[in-house]
Amino acid sequence: MCRGGKVKLIKKLFQIEKHPRKGLLPLEWAVLAYTAFTLLLMMLLFTRLHNPVQMLTCRIQAVTIMLALWGVYRMLPCRLTHLCRVVCQMSMLGVWYPDTYELNRILPNMDHLFASAEQAVFGCQPALVFSQACSHPVVSELLNMGYVSYFPLIALVSFFYFFCRYESFDRATFVIMASFFLFYVVFIFLPVAGPQYYYAAVGLEQIAAGVFPDVGHYFENQQTVLATPGWSDGFFYQMVVDAHEAGERPTAAFPSSHVGMTVVLLWLAWPASRRLFWIIMPFAVLMFFATFYIQAHYVIDAIAGVVAGTVLFFVCQGLFSLFPAKK
Numbered sequence: 001m002c003r004g005g006k007v008k009l010i011k012k013l014f015q016i017e018k019h020p021r022k023g024l025l026p027l028e029w030a031v032l033a034y035t036a037f038t039l040l041l042m043m044l045l046f047t048r049l050h051n052p053v054q055m056l057t058c059r060i061q062a063v064t065i066m067l068a069l070w071g072v073y074r075m076l077p078c079r080l081t082h083l084c085r086v087v088c089q090m091s092m093l094g095v096w097y098p099d100t101y102e103l104n105r106i107l108p109n110m111d112h113l114f115a116s117a118e119q120a121v122f123g124c125q126p127a128l129v130f131s132q133a134c135s136h137p138v139v140s141e142l143l144n145m146g147y148v149s150y151f152p153l154i155a156l157v158s159f160f161y162f163f164c165r166y167e168s169f170d171r172a173t174f175v176i177m178a179s180f181f182l183f184y185v186v187f188i189f190l191p192v193a194g195p196q197y198y199y200a201a202v203g204l205e206q207i208a209a210g211v212f213p214d215v216g217h218y219f220e221n222q223q224t225v226l227a228t229p230g231w232s233d234g235f236f237y238q239m240v241v242d243a244h245e246a247g248e249r250p251t252a253a254f255p256s257s258h259v260g261m262t263v264v265l266l267w268l269a270w271p272a273s274r275r276l277f278w279i280i281m282p283f284a285v286l287m288f289f290a291t292f293y294i295q296a297h298y299v300i301d302a303i304a305g306v307v308a309g310t311v312l313f314f315v316c317q318g319l320f321s322l323f324p325a326k327k
Contacts, residue, residue, distance in 0.1 A: 013080040020077030026174040026323045028066055031089050034096070034181040035059050041103055041188070048106045055102055062092055083162060086173050090158065093180055094247055100184050101249035104191040105220045111198035114254060115212040118298045125207055126299045127195040127292040131229035134293070140230035140237060143293045146286020148239045150258055153280055157265045165272050171320050172268050178316040179264050183257040183308070193219050193250035195295040200226045219250040228294050240294060248296075255304035256297045262287050263309025264316075 024032070039059060046052050069088055073081040118125055131140075154176060161172040199207050201215050201224065228244065230237045262284045269277040288306070291297040297305075 013083075014078050017077050017079065017082070020073070021170075022074075024066075024070060025082075025085060026170055026320055027086060027089055027177045028070070029323070030174060030178045030181055031062065031066065031092070034184065035062065037185070038099070038103065038188075045103070045106065049102060050105070051102055055099060058095060058099070062095075079162075079166070082169075086158070086162075086169075089177065090154070090173070093177075096180070096184060097252065098247055098249045100187040101251040103188045104251055106217075107189075107191045108216050109198075109214075109219050109250075110190065110192050111194070111253070112212040112214045114192055114298050114300065115195075115198060115207070118300055119210055119212070122299065125195070127295045127297070128199065128204070128207055130289075130293050131295070135229075135231070137231040137234060140293075141234045143286055143290040144230060144234060144236035144240045146283050147258065147290035147294060147296075148236055148243065149283045149287065150262070153262060153265055153283060157268055157276070157280070160276055161268075161272065168272070171317075172272075174320050174323075175264065175268060175313060175316040176261070178319060179261060179309070179312040180257070182312055182315070183252075183255075183260060186255070186308075187252040187257075190254055191219070191251065192253035192301075194253035194297055194301070195292070196226045196228070197224070197250040199295065200224045223250055225250075226295060230294065253297055254301045255308040256291050256301040257305065258291055258296075259284075259288050259302045259305030260309035260312065263306055264313045267310065267313040 039056075042049060042052060042055060049055065065088060066085075069081070069085045073085055115125065118127075134140075158169075158173055158176065161169045165172070193201075197219065198215070201218050201222065202211075202213055204226075206213065225244070225248070228237065228241050230240075232238075262280070266277060266280055266284055269280055288302050291302045291305075292299050
């Protein structure tokens, strides 16, 4: 970018908006709705939760930061402070995700039902045999690259709307955040840990023999996980391992939010930019297969993710229409 372009961009970032939104952003209302919903669950289940104080503190901090950034925006209602509000809330997704485990671990695990369904449909466990049949380093790195592209793709679409379709920025980011939270609601009430946890719990010998025992409340206190399959010397392989060590929990397997949210991004990209759509598409394909290659999901989780992502996109588009325009 030339010097003149940089100056123009900086001026646009700090230019006071003609019609700033006085209240909370639609995305922030989605955060508050999810916060209130999970807070109600916490009150009902308080004595059974493992870390209720930590969960409550997290919610207080999230709301406090939201209100503080809203105050900053009211003092300086420009694009930069608008962006800060959105980026802050989206960065909290890494906190809200493992939080689903704190709520669903008190429910009996359902992986045996999904593994049995997988066996009935495919005659095997694709999550077990895929990485064994396709162990070449190139295949491993491509699929792991697809998997770790998840958050960069979300950032790409969000920033594209900010810089190129600013009039639709609030809609796009609301659809992304609301879709995430609706996925999280499903995860809370549908405790499926995924192959990497379930296979480790019951043993690979039983899985290979087609035996899928009910492990009940095993994951309430256990987080034993299989080693991630693939080429262990790979750069993207290590990124997946590091990400799992940092924030993965035995939760959120069905439907696959990785696949579902990538589908949401494709729906957002299509009307905004065909070029952006086709940039995302190969990563979406890799993402689909990567979810069960690395044993994070069953194949039926990935298929359900495609359907769920499409449904949630249109549901959240409808929800956004309930918000009044800027005043």
